Amino acid sequence: MSDAPESLVQxxxxxxxxxxxxxxxxxxxxxxxxLAQGEYLSLMGPSGxxxxxxxxxxGGLDTPSDGSVTVSGDRIDxxxxxxxxxxxxxxxGFVFQLYNLLPVLTAERxxxxxxxxxxxSRAQRKKHVATALAMVGLSDRAKHYPxxxxxxxxxxxxxxxxxxxxxxxxxxxxxxGDLDRRSGDEILELLQALNKEHGKAIIMVTHDARAAERAxxxxxxxxxxxxxxxxxx
Amino acid sequence: MFRWFAxxxxxTGLSIRSLPQRAGPSLxxxxxxxxxxxxxxxVLSIAEGFNAAMANAGSADTAIVMRGGSxxxxxxxxxLDSTRIIEDAPGVRRxxxxxxxxxxxFVIVNVPKKSTGTDANVPLRGIQAAAFDVRQEVQLVEGRRxxxxxxxxxxxxxxxxxxxxxxxxxxxRWGENAWTVVGIFEADGTISESEIWCDAAVLQPAYRRGSTxxxxxxxxxxxxxxxxxxDALTTDPRLDVQVERETDYYSSQSSMVRGIIxxxxxxxxxxxxxxxxxxxxxxxxxxxxxxxxxxxxxRALGFGGSSVVVSVLVESAFLAALxxxxxxxxxxxxxxxxxxxxxxxxTFSQVAFAFTVTPMLxxxxxxxxxxxxxxxxxxxxxxxxxxxxxxxxREL
Ligand SMILES: Nc1ncnc2c1ncn2[C@@H]1O[C@H](COP(=O)(O)OP(=O)(O)OP(=O)(O)O)[C@@H](O)[C@H]1O
Ligand SMILES: [Mg+2]
Numbered sequence: 154m155s156d157a158p159e160s161l162v163q164x165x166x167x168x169x170x171x172x173x174x175x176x177x178x179x180x181x182x183x184x185x186x187x188l189a190q191g192e193y194l195s196l197m198g199p200s201g202x203x204x205x206x207x208x209x210x211x212g213g214l215d216t217p218s219d220g221s222v223t224v225s226g227d228r229i230d231x232x233x234x235x236x237x238x239x240x241x242x243x244x245x246g247f248v249f250q251l252y253n254l255l256p257v258l259t260a261e262r263x264x265x266x267x268x269x270x271x272x273x274s275r276a277q278r279k280k281h282v283a284t285a286l287a288m289v290g291l292s293d294r295a296k297h298y299p300x301x302x303x304x305x306x307x308x309x310x311x312x313x314x315x316x317x318x319x320x321x322x323x324x325x326x327x328x329x330g331d332l333d334r335r336s337g338d339e340i341l342e343l344l345q346a347l348n349k350e351h352g353k354a355i356i357m358v359t360h361d362a363r364a365a366e367r368a369x370x371x372x373x374x375x376x377x378x379x380x381x382x383x384x385x386x
Numbered sequence: 387m388f389r390w391f392a393x394x395x396x397x398t399g400l401s402i403r404s405l406p407q408r409a410g411p412s413l414x415x416x417x418x419x420x421x422x423x424x425x426x427x428x429v430l431s432i433a434e435g436f437n438a439a440m441a442n443a444g445s446a447d448t449a450i451v452m453r454g455g456s457x458x459x460x461x462x463x464x465x466l467d468s469t470r471i472i473e474d475a476p477g478v479r480r481x482x483x484x485x486x487x488x489x490x491x492f493v494i495v496n497v498p499k500k501s502t503g504t505d506a507n508v509p510l511r512g513i514q515a516a517a518f519d520v521r522q523e524v525q526l527v528e529g530r531r532x533x534x535x536x537x538x539x540x541x542x543x544x545x546x547x548x549x550x551x552x553x554x555x556x557x558x559r560w561g562e563n564a565w566t567v568v569g570i571f572e573a574d575g576t577i578s579e580s581e582i583w584c585d586a587a588v589l590q591p592a593y594r595r596g597s598t599x600x601x602x603x604x605x606x607x608x609x610x611x612x613x614x615x616x617d618a619l620t621t622d623p624r625l626d627v628q629v630e631r632e633t634d635y636y637s638s639q640s641s642m643v644r645g646i647i648x649x650x651x652x653x654x655x656x657x658x659x660x661x662x663x664x665x666x667x668x669x670x671x672x673x674x675x676x677x678x679x680x681x682x683x684x685r686a687l688g689f690g691g692s693s694v695v696v697s698v699l700v701e702s703a704f705l706a707a708l709x710x711x712x713x714x715x716x717x718x719x720x721x722x723x724x725x726x727x728x729x730x731x732x733t734f735s736q737v738a739f740a741f742t743v744t745p746m747l748x749x750x751x752x753x754x755x756x757x758x759x760x761x762x763x764x765x766x767x768x769x770x771x772x773x774x775x776x777x778x779x780r781e782l
Contacts, residue, residue, distance in 0.1 A: 206776075215775070269389075270393055
């Protein structure tokens, strides 16, 4: 493992233990991971192997039991509370399996949400939102509410919301898990385009080998450890 | 700081906008708080009304003289000689027919209430002709004054409204005498309107009071002459009297009742308030539970925990304020001006008054509602902010 200066994410000896009553679950047991700038990594593994847990630790949604997580030079395992929240809003774009759009807001207002945490003016925000919606091909659905959109469209709004702040890293947890094949493929095309044309670094958790193939590299999580099955593209 | 504000505003806006989806449970909280505020305002409006009736009572340039240490007219007794000395004291205003001072006595008679038919105590006051000069607010609105030396009575407007058989021309038997109503009077809503008046000279023998009175009501030259008048009487070796301004007398008379009503009202409001707070707590826990994924999503996007706390508190306060406003409006519509009477325990007689929903009470009711909302929202708000993001995101 090299601490190459261009590596965007460095995970070192990462452990995560959950306790449920007296039961102790060692989900991650010494995970090491490096992600280069502009890399597109897919993460596979059986259900319950800790993929979501690893993603959450890299995204600063949770804190590790042991080990370190460095993202673009920040030791986020050392951060907590408000500082971590602010860090997330600047560096991470999350794409959720179930989209997690706010039903009371239109597509554009959903996309605008993360910008409320930025120092941008209203006019600047409007421009960013329009750009993000254009990138996911939904400019004509800006005023629609989530319930007026198809699943694939909802996920595209979710992606627009994730990229509107121009984050360092896009974290996608089974982004196509709830979509039919056609819509799923559209989402995968979109992520690929974001990676290829805009240089976005992406980590995507997926159960679908076909989806994983789109990434530049695939890692497998098993029994708390990452195994490299060498399907490098 | 400004960004925190914008962020909090956005989160709060979201919670308010999603309220319609939680209409049912939200309504429960609103109704609970409405109930408390209605009760709170209604009960305290009794105290206010009573207060107003008593505060209205008396004027600053009128003094009431009773036997020393008697504190209330009921316990007082003054001999004829004493009343003469009092009437001639310095500071008493003089009219065409002599000093404006009325030696008075009163007894309690039983009259059935119109509403329930049960007997209530009503003061029957024997007055002298000067009483009309002393209490200038008294105006006959029906009939005429009683004729001196007869068993005729005049009845205050509230007493006439509240009690049966006190209308013009009706006759009542109290003790060994029959009394006929020949007039109805108003007195600017003051306590006199709760009384029945007759000729003191008739009342004395009817109740075997000999030549004693209980008080002298005296109209003074001006409010400022009160001290001189009081000093003259209290230093007079022939007299043992206490002298009070009429206004002070009535307000001290009402203090106990006012205290009791306010006390009871507060206890009821607090007890009900505790119930309503639990209702609000429940509603807000519910709201937080329903919005778990939404809150977790916002937190994942980087929104701060404090913004979430504020949004839950604001939503709770908003619901409570709604309850407060509705409650205040209902209390006003249902109770304001409602006429009733209560026992003044210090005189053991009925005082008629109207529920009075003052603007101050409405403000207090709204504040109380707001307080219930904030207290009720506190724990749910903290729970919302402490929500572990990752577990919350797992929930569907
Ligand atoms: N907050 C938590 N408390 C207790 N146990 C947890 C918690 N989060 C995850 N786990 C447990 O950790 C293990 C890994 O969970 P994780 O969600 O990371 O798996 P996953 O690989 O994403 O699975 P899936 O493919 O089903 O999404 C599971 O056994 C899960 O029950
Ligand atoms: Mg998972």
